[in-house]
Amino acid sequence: MATASIPKTMQGVLAESTGGPEVLKWRTDIPVPTPEADEVLVKNEFIGVNYVDIYSRTGFLGMPRGRILGREAEGTIICTGSGNHRDLEVGNRVVWMAIGGYAEYTSVPETMVYKVPSAIQPGVAAAALLQGLTALLLIHEIYPVRNGDWVLIHAAAGGVGLLQCQLMKALGVKVIGTASTAEKLKIAKENGAEWVINYTEPGLVEKVLEITKGEGVQVVYDSIGKDQSENNIEVVAKGGTIVNNGASSGMGAPISPARLAAKNVKVMGPGDTALMNHLNSRQKFEKWCTMLFGLIVKGKLNVRIHDTYALSEAVRAHTDLQGRRTMGKVLMMP
Numbered sequence: 001m002a003t004a005s006i007p008k009t010m011q012g013v014l015a016e017s018t019g020g021p022e023v024l025k026w027r028t029d030i031p032v033p034t035p036e037a038d039e040v041l042v043k044n045e046f047i048g049v050n051y052v053d054i055y056s057r058t059g060f061l062g063m064p065r066g067r068i069l070g071r072e073a074e075g076t077i078i079c080t081g082s083g084n085h086r087d088l089e090v091g092n093r094v095v096w097m098a099i100g101g102y103a104e105y106t107s108v109p110e111t112m113v114y115k116v117p118s119a120i121q122p123g124v125a126a127a128a129l130l131q132g133l134t135a136l137l138l139i140h141e142i143y144p145v146r147n148g149d150w151v152l153i154h155a156a157a158g159g160v161g162l163l164q165c166q167l168m169k170a171l172g173v174k175v176i177g178t179a180s181t182a183e184k185l186k187i188a189k190e191n192g193a194e195w196v197i198n199y200t201e202p203g204l205v206e207k208v209l210e211i212t213k214g215e216g217v218q219v220v221y222d223s224i225g226k227d228q229s230e231n232n233i234e235v236v237a238k239g240g241t242i243v244n245n246g247a248s249s250g251m252g253a254p255i256s257p258a259r260l261a262a263k264n265v266k267v268m269g270p271g272d273t274a275l276m277n278h279l280n281s282r283q284k285f286e287k288w289c290t291m292l293f294g295l296i297v298k299g300k301l302n303v304r305i306h307d308t309y310a311l312s313e314a315v316r317a318h319t320d321l322q323g324r325r326t327m328g329k330v331l332m333m334p
């Protein structure tokens with residue numbers, strides 16, 4: 001095992017139970033983990049905050065082992081496990097996706113570690129990884145969009161949303177984006193949603209049908225769930241697809257088979273869209289990371305960082321994300 005100087009304890013955020021943001025407790029006495037043979041220990045410099053962390057905190061999804069939330073971070077390898085068979089070395093700048101990110105150090109499986117290209121600015125890799133891979137998989141693998149498709153994307157000014165809008169626009173897709181405020185709609189538009197709708201106001205279905213001249217959209221990418229399930233079936237075109245890839249407002253209501261059959265609509269659910277079901281090997285993780293960071297290096301994908309909070313401000317970061325006050329990526333720094 002190759003090592004650099006490693007302290008015994010570190011700062012981090014523990015979820016002391018499930019509940020509201022206040023259950024997140026910043027501590028300075030958390031033991032630094034020791035990497036297993038197939039892991040590397042990373043000193044995190046930028047930590048990604050994702051909506052999935054809120055699902056874990058509230059108990060909607062399971063609490064991770066060790067009660068440390070956070071699925072991604074960017075930092076430096078400080079120690080490699082004894083079974084490291086890859087070209088990963090102490091000192092490498094990497095980005096990773098696993099669990100236990102709200103901490104100064106995280107032990108992560110070497111299969112989910114990617115070396116950050118030198119042209120990527122500090123913080124951008126952590127800001128891009130999970131949401132960028134989600135956006136790429138949604139449009140290339142889960143429902144591959146085609147040039148000329150009408151697409152409705154909910155929460156278009158969110159972390160995943162802004163990246164997905166840019167990627168789809170570049171593919172010649174006609175993007176209709178929704179969001180809750182005028183400022184968010186403006187940013188969604190700047191990022192590729194040519195048509196925008198405030199979905200907190202009445203008339204979403206009518207507006208989509210007017211924009212598409214009655215046709216409806218070939219696909220709805222819905223990360224909202226409950227609040228939009230009824231609208232989705234109304235705006236999807238005959239033979240179209242509803243992709244359920246999140247539940248920010250709660251689980252979507254089931255749609256009756258008769259209504260789906262009447263329009264010949266396909267619904268893709270959480271099992272089809274869960275990121276980890278598509279990144280279940282090192283080769284797949286590498287392949288999609290290479291595509292993601294290639295686009296960023298070439299200037300074809302712009303990552304908007306909403307704000308960077310201190311790790312000790314995790315409560316505020318969660319309050320802002322859940323309170324719909326963010327546009328783009330939320331980061332934390334130890």
Ligand SMILES: NC(=O)c1ccc[n+]([C@@H]2O[C@H](COP(=O)([O-])OP(=O)(O)OC[C@H]3O[C@@H](n4cnc5c(N)ncnc54)[C@H](OP(=O)(O)O)[C@@H]3O)[C@@H](O)[C@H]2O)c1
Pocket residue numbers: 049050051052130131134155156157158159160161178179180181184223224227245246247248249250273274275276321322323324325326328
């Ligand atoms: N399938 C997967 O593996 C996968 C991977 C990553 C993310 N996701 C999902 O993709 C979605 C976006 O994730 P993200 O991290 O990029 O978050 P985000 O979009 O930056 O933030 C969530 C957004 O959802 C909107 N929203 C609508 N109703 C809401 C409500 N009742 N409460 C809170 N927010 C509400 C808000 O935008 P407005 O103010 O504009 O309404 C809010 O900004 C989440 O649902 C997440 O679970 C899925």
